[in-house]
Amino acid sequence: MIALSLAEIASVVGGQTHDIPDASVQVTGQVVRDSREVEPGSLFVAFVGERVDGHDFAADVVAAGAVAVLASRPVGVPAIVVDDVLLALGALARHVVARLGATLVALTGSAGKTSTKDLIAQVLRTKAPTVFTPGSLNNEIGLPLTALSATEETRFLVLEMGARGIGHIRYLADLTPPKIGLVLNVGTAHIGEFGGREQIAQAKGELVECLPEDGTAVLNADDPLVRAMASRTKARVLLFGESDEADVRAENVRLTGNGQPSFSLHTPTGCSEVTMRLYGEHHVSNALAAAAVAHELGMSADEIATALSEAGSLSRWRMEVTERPDGVTVVNDAYNANPESMRAALRALAAMGKGRRTWAVLGQMAELGDEALAEHDAVGRLAVRLNVSKLVAVGGREASWLQLGAYNEGSWGEESVHVSDAQSAVDLLRSQLRPGDVVLVKASRSVGLERVAQALVEGTEGEVAVR
């Protein structure tokens, strides 16, 4: 964080100082919530969680060098005490961001936020110092913590914003007001909680409503619900997508034999060829979104294309490809799943597996509400249509719907099977995988299917090439 004294922080968050001998002492390190991340100069934020109370670590973190604790009660060591730690953290982030010289870029959407945020960061950082959300820390805690990690040198601050309901994005955008706001897509993630696609669009669109007149709304021209958000903003609108009306477009999109997308990138200032290192056609849309942001920040088509072609996967378990020494390819996409990303991943599997035997090891897509049965059935059917050799549906009721969809679409015999848990899937795969097979592993986070992918590459570590 930029250096601030405890007195200034207390005033910004409206807190009382306790056990602080000298309030002119500055916080010079990071603001952290995990006691293991404390370093000399840190400010430790004490949250009361379900299992752990951060206040219990107060003495330890101060011994480890933390200057003070942001707390909801006195803790016997230097503390700034507030009624609501979360609101105080947000107020501090808002204050600090206003003092930074950085341009803020925020993005939201149903699928691909983290992948796109990582692409934007990898493009922008070729130009100037860039701070961005680590992993998927996109909520009311992760967002201010990320913003607070910026320094005077930071030129670009790229923030992923997540939402599980109306008002969430507005809250986040108010803490860290973006100059550029990007909406990727409106899918079905968390549809059960939202109540429907229109509500999701309503919630995600809050991002562009918060933009200033001299800001830019970067919108997906290929997604009607996102395209329609143009009417909800005062900011200039920049469209990306494969559609002709997009300002930043891809032409001649194809997948290489490895399943890596390749296309001609057109921006208002030029055209350049991109071949990505990431897997799956869904990354074309993510790359165009990143290109639109980078164009808006003054980068040329060539600069953007070079950075996009070099960008790797920064966050784990997203189409993470491991080649085993025996020639089996394991694609770990077990980070999360929704109907759109399931389809994209299956198409990537089909492209990667041309001429090889392909396995789709799939589990539940969570939070689909009333659409759960139809969506699982559709994914099972798509696996058959794409000619995936073997579908292994893992888990309970939803997995049985996946398998039934495949069965009804015409898979026969052993082509689709349903197993009850991850271990059974591992046992089945261990006994049946042959050199040359390609295995995709994917389900919602809560299913924990990364265990299957990890078991399949276990023991081969050190010898494998992780691309």
Ligand SMILES: Nc1ncnc2c1ncn2[C@@H]1O[C@H](COP(=O)(O)OP(=O)(O)O)[C@@H](O)[C@H]1O
């Ligand atoms: N543009 C996209 N459309 C559909 N699915 C996508 C897209 N981008 C990524 N995905 C898939 O969605 C899942 C989550 O990706 P991630 O980038 O972590 O998104 P989010 O942060 O929105 O949850 C991954 O399995 C990934 O393969």
Ligand SMILES: [Mg+2]
């Ligand atoms: Mg994410």
